[in-house]
Amino acid sequence: MNDFSPGGYRALLEAFRVRGYEVRGFADAEPSQRHLILRHDLDITPEAALPLAQIEAEFSMRASYFVLVRGELYNAFATPQAQAIAALKTLGHEIGLHLDASLYADDDAAIAAGAAAECAALEVLAGVAVRTISFHRPVARLVGRTGPIAGRDNTYEARFVTEIGYCSDSAGGWHRGRPLDHPAISAGRALQLLTHPIWWRGTTPQAALDAHLADEVARLDAALAANCKVHTPGRARLVR
Template identity: 45%
Template sequence: MAGWADNFSYDYYARLVEAASRFLTPRLFREVPSLRADGGHLLLRHDIDCSLEAALALGRLEHDMGVRATYFVMMQSLLYDPEQGDALRELRDLGHEVGIHFDCPPEQRGDDRAGLEARVRMDCHRLQAVLGEAVTSISFHRPVESFLRGPLFIAGRVNAYAAELMTWYISDSRGSWRCGEPLDELTQARHGTLQLLTHPIWWGREHLAPADRLQLFFRQSTRHMSRRERAVFDAILTATMPGVRRNGLYAPPPSLLRQQPPLPREADRPGLAQRL
């Protein structure tokens, strides 16, 4: 069933946060173990699937609003380099939490919990080296079934998909809200903790449809790449965001194309094509 996808502008996101904050207190995932069980909490969560620049833009907006959120970063991403950590350290300095957005490899999506947790710890240690602080929370890019509405802790880190954090959960997955118009959901105060998940890639100064947003991102990121580099990048983008295909017919105006710098060329990212 299609969801609501009429407004993915920063102005609308600010309205969502303001509406939820009227009766809920924004919290970070690292604070979950010490929160009161009777609720009244707002967990603002951002999964960084594609773009650190998009995440930082949203983080600055939230900082200007006086709220903190948790940003989950992929340490194995081929679309951005998390160890070029200026954006992540700025998110930290703005008061946000930075955790791991873990994309479990196919060979470990079964019952090998020890092996999976070992990989999670490796990613956490890499991110800790970038941030200079402990990493205490994790979300899954493609949730492992046994951890979906599962335990509160995985590898000693707070699991964003824990059962107690999913009782009131709304998400803009694939660039649409399955709950319908989210302001309607947020203006009806409910008991408990709300987890509001957004993906920074879908948001911008003005609204764009998901397929057009991915096309804009593709054009911004590849405008200095060779044809082969663009093909590799396109394949990686498709694999990372399998639910939405970029609209190759959409031609973003030059003003939008100039809003963020291109990602590094393949020549500056050793092994990019080989790791596809």
């Protein structure tokens, strides 16, 4: 079985449970306890999150899903993405803001103002209070800082990446070590596990992106046909 598949994710959650880990949120995880924070950054599309979110719900685990409001790759307010976000909420998961701080001037006041505006938009969309922010591809200065941003916790605060262990599947692999091999696990301490749902489709990272690209082209093709009388569907293959 491919680790990076829904079945692999289920097995990983089971392995944490067998080791006595309990899933907690950012607000109530204790560094010295066997607490597991399940964080997902939705970089490519919220729809990719649903298989993992359903598995977590089966385990009665509440994860945190972070949504881009100003991303280049999806519109959170468009119907398929908004429906996916609503489904995550219905399954009981936290909805947080995934913030690309590079869109704002590199000072705390500008980033806080941008975060406040994006959180307000996301709260309207999701119908929940946004309590946590995660940075998208943060610069070094933003990792390990302390204090709230726009009144919210952020996932790269020192307590969440230093006091609590941190492990990520960036670029579709455990390039900095597998989660169960993290020193926090052998020490019986808390871990923040960041996964990006797009990588958990049971394929290579490139194949996952290829499939997503094909889906998006098909969707754009249909949307153009629905909105423009002059567009004949099926032309995407002609414009490579």
